[in-house]
Structures are given as C-alpha cells and as structure tokens.
Amino acid sequence: MPEFPRLNSGVTTQYSFRRIVRRSVRTLKFLDGSEQRYATTRQGRRWVVNLTLLAEGEAARVDEFARRYFDTLEPFAFVDPVDGRTCPNCVLEGGEQWLRAEGEGRHMTRLMIAEELN
Numbered sequence: 001m002p003e004f005p006r007l008n009s010g011v012t013t014q015y016s017f018r019r020i021v022r023r024s025v026r027t028l029k030f031l032d033g034s035e036q037r038y039a040t041t042r043q044g045r046r047w048v049v050n051l052t053l054l055a056e057g058e059a060a061r062v063d064e065f066a067r068r069y070f071d072t073l074e075p076f077a078f079v080d081p082v083d084g085r086t087c088p089n090c091v092l093e094g095g096e097q098w099l100r101a102e103g104e105g106r107h108m109t110r111l112m113i114a115e116e117l118n
Helices: 056-069
Strands: 018-022 025-029 035-039 044-054 076-079 086-093 099-103 106-115
Antiparallel strands (some): 086 106
8 A cells, every 4th residue: 555755854744733533422411411422433533734845855755646646535554643653544635735835945735634434
C-alpha cells in the first residue's frame, strides 16, 4: 500500500497540525433527567496537515502524491504524528489541493487526511 510521502527529515508533517477524532455517540436519557453517553462505533481520525518551507524535492513529492490521491477512494497509509502508528485506510479530503511558492525553494501546502472506517 502506498504511504504518504515523508519530508527530508523523515517525518510526515510539521508543527502545527491538528488531529480530530470522530466518534458516533448514543445518548441515553434517564427518568431523573440525567444522561449517559457511550461510543457506538470505532473512532476515526482526521489530520489537518500544514506543510511550510518545503524544499523543491519535498514539494514535488507531496504535489505528485496529492494529485494522484486527491478526491479518490483509493486508500493510502499515513503515519499518525501523535503516536507513530500507521493508519492504513486514509484518503485526502477537502475542496481543492494547492501548493504555493513562498520564495525561491520554499513552498507550502495544506491537506486534510481522513481515516476511513470499515
């Protein structure tokens, strides 16, 4: 399975990034008005990956990967930067992919990666 490209430093993302945990929750209401909530499905995660000051080679790898996997259902693996675990069923989401040049040899992009639950 293809894996999200790593930067020259060996990591998949830079600080700051956001990790969002999605859960389906069921709520039980009791006669006394109190509530109890519990998860009904396994959690899914999303990452908002902001990559800045990318070198030419890094930018080219990320751009080529994003063009291939953006808005498709073809999964790829992504290493969670928080705990280091590999999530095998991830897809790119969002309105559009973009790569912007900030100067000579410096590029930036922002991607939304979502873990697909089976």
